[in-house]
Amino acid sequence: xxxxxxxxxxxxxxxxxxxxxxxxxxxxxxxxxxxxxxxxxxxxxxxxxxxxxxxxxxxxxxxxxxxxxxxxxxxxxxxxxxxxxxxxxxxxxxxxxxxxxxxxxxxxxxxxxxxxxxxxxxxxxxxxxxxxxxxxxxx
Numbered sequence: 001x002x003x004x005x006x007x008x009x010x011x012x013x014x015x016x017x018x019x020x021x022x023x024x025x026x027x028x029x030x031x032x033x034x035x036x037x038x039x040x041x042x043x044x045x046x047x048x049x050x051x052x053x054x055x056x057x058x059x060x061x062x063x064x065x066x067x068x069x070x071x072x073x074x075x076x077x078x079x080x081x082x083x084x085x086x087x088x089x090x091x092x093x094x095x096x097x098x099x100x101x102x103x104x105x106x107x108x109x110x111x112x113x114x115x116x117x118x119x120x121x122x123x124x125x126x127x128x129x130x131x132x133x134x135x136x137x138x139x
Contacts, residue, residue: 003052010052017045025122029111035121042122043129055137064134067127074124081116093117 021041028034050058082093090097093113100112 007052010048014045014049017048018042021045021122021126025118026115028118028122029114035118036125038118039122039125040129042126043133046126046130047133050133050137055134058134058137062127062130062134064131067131067134070123070127071131074120074122074127077123078117078120081113081120085113 018041021038023038024033024041025035025038028038046058046062049061085094085098086092088098095112095114098112
C-alpha cells in the first residue's frame with residue numbers, strides 16, 4: 001500500500017501499540033491481560049506495519065529467522081521455568097509451593113515466576129502471529 005497518510009499514522013502508532021503490548025505482558029500477573037493478550041497486541045503491531053508498508057518492509061522489521069527463534073525461545077523459556085520447579089521436587093510450574101510471592105497489587109516484581117511465564121507466552125504468541133501472517137501473505 002502506498003498511502004502516505006496510512007504509513008505516517010502507522011509509523012506514529014506502532015511504537016505506542018508495542019509499548020502497550022509490553023505493558024500488558026509485564027503486568028499480566030497483577031491485572032487483566034497477560035502473555036496471550038500482550039503477545040496478540042505485539043503481533044498485531046507487526047501485522048499493521050506489514051499491511052501499511054508491504055511484506056518486504058514487514059520482513060525487515062520482523063525477519064522470519066528472528067520470529068522463528070522467538071517462537072522456539074518462548075516455548076523453551078516456558079518449559080525451562082516449569083522444569084526448574086520439578087528439579088527442586090515441586091509440581092510443574094508451581095509458584096506458591098516453592099515459597100514464591102503471589103503478587104502484590106502495584107508491585108511488578110512480586111509475582112515469583114508468574115511474570116517470567118507471561119513473558120515467555122507473550123514472546124511465543126507475538127512471534128507466532130507475525131510468522132503466520134507473513135506466511136499467509138507470501139502464499
